[in-house]
Amino acid sequence: MAATRLIVALDTQDMTQARQWATQLDGHVDAIKLGMEFTYAQGLDAIRQIADGRTLFLDLKLHDIPNTVAKGLTSLAPLQPAMLTIHASGGREMIRAAREAVDAAYPADRRPLILAVTVLTSMDAAALHDIGIDRTPQEQVVRLGQLAIEAGADGLVCSAQEIAPLRNALGRRPVLVVPGIRPAGSASDDQKRIMTPAQAARAGADWIVVGRPITRSPDPTAAASAIQAELADA
Template identity: 45%
Template sequence: MTMSARDRLIVGLDLPTVAEAEKIVSTLGDSVDFYKIGYQLAFAGGLEFARDLAASGRKVFLDMKLLDIDNTVAKGVENIAKMGVSMLTLHAYPKAMKAAVEAARGSGLCLLGVTVLTSMDEQDVIDAGYEYDPHTLVLRRAEQARAAGMGGIVCSAEEAAAVRKIIGTDMALVTPGIRPAGADKGDQKRVMTPADALRAGSSHLVVARPVVQAAEPLTAARAILAEMESALSG
């Protein structure tokens, strides 16, 4: 099935309160169907909000970036699968991914392996103790995620084309750090426009600040969707 721009756009509810998140969801209305909930909102009532969103028919990407011993990851994934959310992130460590895949089997939950955070550049990766540059580390983890049976990958759009060659066409490729032309990069270091990210092979784009911090969030979201539709039809 061909996905529309609306299927592919994930608006990140990176907000301090559920009330503010509810306001954004209400403002965006039927224009946006998919939302990301991460740490900030999760620890302010966002997990219950995620359940409510999923129950209302919205798709939810729960960005928890799980990493722990195998049993703890598995038990966490089992409960998250019961929440009705569509996507869940965990760090792309082979043992954690294998445990998560087994725990999610049969649930329909799409597990995403986080490769290298888009806020990290080569020096950041070196400082973290890795022997690989970001690009090499992303590709290595993409291979491991495919081998583990994960549903998809999270990486910078800069690596999307190379990752797509490794994971094939069936796995989701979710790219944060998306910034419309002229937008402030904020703390992101490896960013790309929506159109370029789709052309590079991304299946889903995560956009937070350019929408939720816009003076007119609905106008901002519609502009991004229009850019995505143009890229998809071009």
């Protein structure tokens, strides 16, 4: 099994802070994540500046009618992301449109992974019930995961607790990117379905995403290095 790799989430609206974290963590993480918070505050040119040759996970979670999502993904091609996110709940046709857009707009050797977000790690069974879904998070994740992979997604974003059920249902093929990771002793913040880095690695995560436990640490470099050591020992 391939080693689990570490993505640091640069969750900030501040350009200077994002640049500082990215530079400080060079060589200590495998990729950086920029999402809605930074993108809406700073724009696409700022993403290009922060990415600057780094492996970029662009986490914008597109969710709209198929044509709009396809055009949105095409517009992101100049940023050369390694990974992009869409919502699996957008449905089969939206995912197919995303697949076609990425295949047409990106060179074959720099084509990003399309990752379908299943159930947000801030949601539990009660939160799903509130929006009319009477399944457990695990059941909903597997259902959406199967649909997304069948429709052309390369992988999935899921909580660590759903790695094993997804591997049982879909095998090793999908790339699994796992947020909601908290080293032992860290605060859970607004995450509800969490695991430690080692637990996620042993369960079969390809990538884990860690934000605040690294970026809010007094020594982000040491925090990232400790997580990498934990992954190596898993």
